[in-house]
Structure formats: C-alpha cells, structure tokens
Amino acid sequence: MKVGILSMQRIKNYGSFLQAYGLKSILDELGADVQFVDYHPGKTLIPADGGTGVKRKVLKAIEAFQGSAPLSEKLRFINYKKNYAAKYYPYLGITEKMNYTPNVDLLVIGSDEVFNCVQNNTNVGFSPELFGQNSHAKRIISYAASFGNTNYQKLEQYGVADKVAEWLKDFDAISVRDNNSVQTVEKLTGKVPQTNLDPVLMYNFLGNNKVPTDIDEKHKYMMLYGYSGRFTVAECKKIRAYANSKGLKIYCIGGVQNCCDKYIDCDPFKVIAYFQHAECVVTDTFHGTIMSIITHRQFVSVVRQAGYGNSEKLVDLLNRLQLKNRQLPSLDLLDAKLAETINYTNTDEIIKNERVKTREYLKGWLAE
Template identity: 25%
Template sequence: MKKVGIITFHAAHNYGSMLQAYALQQVILGMGYECEIINFRIAAQKKMYHPAFMVGTLYGRFVGFIIQITYALGILKKYRLFENFLKENLILSFKEYNTLKDLENADFCYDYYISGSDQIWNIQAFDFSYAYFLPFVRYGKRIAYAPSLGPHININKYEEINKILELLKKYDAISVREVSGSHYIESLINKPVPTVLDPTLLLTSKEYDKLISNKPLIKGEYIFVYSPWSNDDVYEMAYTLGQKYNKKVVVSQGLRNKREMLRWGRKFKIYAAVGPKEFLNLCKNAFIVCCGSFHAVVFSILFRKCFFVLDGINDDRVSTLLQITHLRNRSFSLLDNYLSAPLYIDYKSALSNLEVERQKSKEWLKDNLSKC
C-alpha cells in the first residue's frame, strides 16, 4: 500500500485549519492509501494559539485574565478541545517536528508528499515556513493540493519569488485553491495550474455529522457570528440581525480586550469552549450564520444555513466559492441593505454545482496520486 505524507496547518487552533487537514486525510484514506500528517509545529504557531492570559509579561497575563475572567475556564477548555481533536481525529507522524532543519534530518519514507491546503503559501502569515514548499523531500513525488497564497497575493521581493520558483519546479503536480493563485503560479512556471476545492468541501454534510453531537450546544434559535480575528464590522452586522429577528447572538472566539468587552460583552452570548467539533455543532444548528471567515461560509453552505458574509467579494477565497455556488448575493457590506435580504436560500443549484466541482477535485487528486 502506497503511503502519503501531508504537511499543512493541521495544528493551528483555527477551526478551518484543523478541519481541512482532517478532510484531506479522510479523502486520501478513502482512496486506499496509507496517510499521515507530518506533525510539523513551529514555535510561533504554538505561542499564537495559547490563551492570551498564559503568555507575555506577568502584568499582561493578569490584565488578559481579568478581561476574560467570566469565560476563562471556557478558553482553557477550548485549548484542550483543539489538542484532543488533533490527537484523536488526525493520524499524525510518530515524531513532532518544530523546524525545517528537523524535517531535513528526518528519515521519511512516504511515496507521496502533499502540501496543502490552507494558507500555507501565504508568506505574510505569522506561521509561514518554506517547509510547506517541500524542500526537505529527498525521494518521493511532490504534490500541491489546494494551497492558498492568502486573501491577497503579496510577494514582491525578487529573492522570495526566485526561491519559490525553484521550489515549485520540483513539484510533480500543482493545484491551488483560488483563481488568483492559479494565475500567479502559472505566470511563474509557465504551466497550467488548476484550481480545486478546499479540502473541507470534499466531504459532505453527512460525513461531518459523524463528528457532531446530536444535542445542540445552544438551546433555542440563535445567530452564530464567527471571525477568526477581531472584527467590529462583522459583530455589528450580527448584532443588527439579532435585533431585527429577536435572536441571541453567539460568539465562540471570545472577546480579546477591554474595548471589545465594553462594546459587545453585554450584547453577545460568549460560548468559548469550542473546538472543531463544537464549531460544526454551532454552525449546523444556527438560525443564521454571520461570516467573517472563509470556512464559516464553507460550513454554512454544507449545512444549508442562511448566511451573511461581510465583504466576501473582496476576499479571493470567499469570492471563488460564492462564484462556484452562484451565491454572490450573500455577500454584503455594512452600507448594503442586508436587513432586507431573504432568509431562504435555494441550495439545490448551489449544491449541485458544488458536487460537480467536488468530483473534479477528487479526480484531480486521484489521477495525480496514481500517475506519480
């Protein structure tokens, strides 16, 4: 049996990152291959996702704890839920690797190495490493499945472009996640680079149901708002929708500073103990999902939810997905009259179009694993 090693942002405490790693591994296992995720975790990424009141100076930790004191236990539980998902739902390499040098010194024996998906080729990302371009591979075939260069491509330095080009030339097959990324890579290597679906879209809602408890985390109808980073505009949209439809607004990522707590603390229900499985639960059972995130849009579509996405057309990742599903009318700015938008979404055409792209993406992956 051929063996596949995946390198991606699998250990980031970000719902989309961990779920896309899970999805890609499940798809490859389903194709009959052995598959491990190379457990590559750099120090910057580990530090970034520690609870805010557990890092920094003593004074900073104290202030962070006071700000989040009402849900500090939930934040600690959230950290454990992510780590548990990592250990229980992903098949990882036996060793953990923390640097590119660690990978170069490792004795891997994979037949295929896959880099992707997520923003692993976004050189502006705080946890970026050239390891995600597979420079450590000695033997075996190199495949890129749906890596993203980020919401907006920003690679300007000649030395960076030249280094990336040399690494791309060593790949046996390359696909990317967004049309903009496809055009950019094509301009470098002078070869066609297809766009394929983010791995989370390769699984159906029924396949994700295996991870979700039958019991909703939140009783009653609610609006779920998710943005991985602080975003007052997304919060404003969710609050306004909550006022119109008389629904409570649930936020999972917690409020990060005093200003946010003063502005939103009494307006939202903060449910912080949310790992990947709990995130799926909140999406699936929401009355409305208010999205400031690509993967919030992904799971809204998969679970056939009413959703509003803020400025999605201005984000290459979201725009590509909305174009595939013909749901561009679910993208709004705060200046739009989004309160008059219908709550009902006819998903028949959207999911039919998505299924076509799902099969194309799976076929691309299957063909290139068998050819290489």
C-alpha cells in the same frame, strides 16, 4: 501507498482542523496510508505581528480579554485554546512529537494557505518546506493550496519570486483553490495549475457519524463566527440589534466578540452541528462561509478590504459556488441581506461535480 499531508494541521482553529481531517479522510477512502508531516516555520518576511513565542501567546490572550463580552465567555475561549491540542490532535493521528521529512511515496502539500509566505505570522513565516524543499518524498503535489494575500508582486518586492518559482517547478502537479493562486503560479512557472475546492467542501462531513444530529440548546441563536475581536464595536452593535429584533441569542465559535452571549467550546465535529441548528450565520472567515454553505444556512460573509483583509479568498469562493450575493460589504445591510432567500440548487450541483474531480485528481497520483 504511503502519503504525507503537509498542511496547517497544528494551527489551533476549527477551519484548519476540518480541512486537514477532510483531506486525510478522502485519501483514506482512496486506500492510502496517510500521515501528517510537519514543517519548520521560517523567519517572517515582514515584521512579526505581536512578537514570537510566549510573547505572542500572551498578547493573544490579552486581546481575547478586551471588549465587553461576559468574563465567563472570555474564560471559555481561553480554555478552548489551552486544551485544543490535547483534545483534537488525536483525531488527526498527530502527537506533540513533530514528524519532519518522513519517507513517503507521495507528499500532498495543502490545503489552506500553505503558499502564503509574505505574512507576519511566526507560526508560518517563509518556510521552504511548504514548497516541497528538504522532502524525502518520491513525488510532490499540492492540493487546493492557496497563496492567501501573497501575490507575484509581493514575492518580487521581498526578493523571493525566483526561489519560489524554482521550487514550484519541481512539483509533479500543482492544485490551488483560488484565482489569485492560479495567476501567481502561472506567472512563476508558466503553467496553469488545476483548481480544486477546499476539503471541507469536498469531504462529506454531514455523512460522518462524528457530527451529532442534535445539540442541547434551549434558546434560538444566531452564529457569529470569526477570530476574536475581528468584529468591531460598531459592527457588534448592529449584530446585537438584529439578534434582539429576532429574539435570538448570539453564540460565538472560534473567537469571542463584544456582543457574545455565549462562547461555544466544543469539538470540531459538533461545530458543524451548531451551524446546522443556527437560525442564521454571520461570518468573515473562509471556513465559516464553507460551514454555512454545507449546512444550507441563511448566512452572510462580511468582506473586508482593510488590514489583513479577506476579500481575495471570500469573493473567489462565493463566485465559484454561485453565491456572490452573500457578500456583505457593510453591517448596515445585515437585516436586508439575511431576509433574502438562498437557493442552494446550483451550489450543490457544483460541489457534487467538484467532489468527483477531486477524487480523480488524487486517485491518479495514488495509482502512479
């Protein structure tokens, strides 16, 4: 069966790559002939953050150069972004040529925030294709899709609730990954969607031989994983104080932060190895949290309410995996929280059962 995955595979960050690779690998294992499908970004419903096109890229580069991290590490980050597509797209089987609306037997929309249509990211915007429109697929389902910070109230506020409801009702099946998305789909369609966990949890990355078993680092380190500049100067001072008290270097992946000792530019599979060998992890991202969990790290997830925020997805994820106590509302509590023992027994059992559930859901549609 020819299967298309319509996801965030071209977004240049490790989480987007790993969720795309994980879902493709699961479908490959189930015997599907898989290809990635592209979408046309729509106009943003709210003012674009930092402009569009070249202007947006320039502003993002300037943002990376701000702060007091060593210049050499800032340049490593810029180099990572510059070479990302050429290095890592081939793992997904995608090229610079876009693959719009191919003829496939099944289109799987997701994972990631594919339904997050009320946002200011010009790489996404309000795109009907992310809701299955203009597709040449015989059947359309979603897998672990998320509305992110978009909810029913925002859809109504921006006058698109009826459109989105109409589009979702055309799906053959809907699977989402978080409670906000469940509530939004139910409000729009009158039906409760299935819930599934993110592919980075559902695919066994630790059993993939592309993930190295060792890394060549002579220093003990803590991992700081977040978008560039997301950790404030005050937060970085507290992270530095903790690292110094434990004799740890601060390694940054994904983005460069003020307190960065070294920025790691490596392939997405080696990122998992860096997590495995970290003494501890501080993150404020969804996939940084997931990578901490699958590698059984001592970690904290910094929950943010202000600005774009992350509370909906992080709180939901940690609750589902019975790791609610890993939430960190303030860096003032960093020492105490990282000193707590983490019991992964129940979490591992949940992941094991959810992996079966994921394969049953996808296999059912491959058998149609």
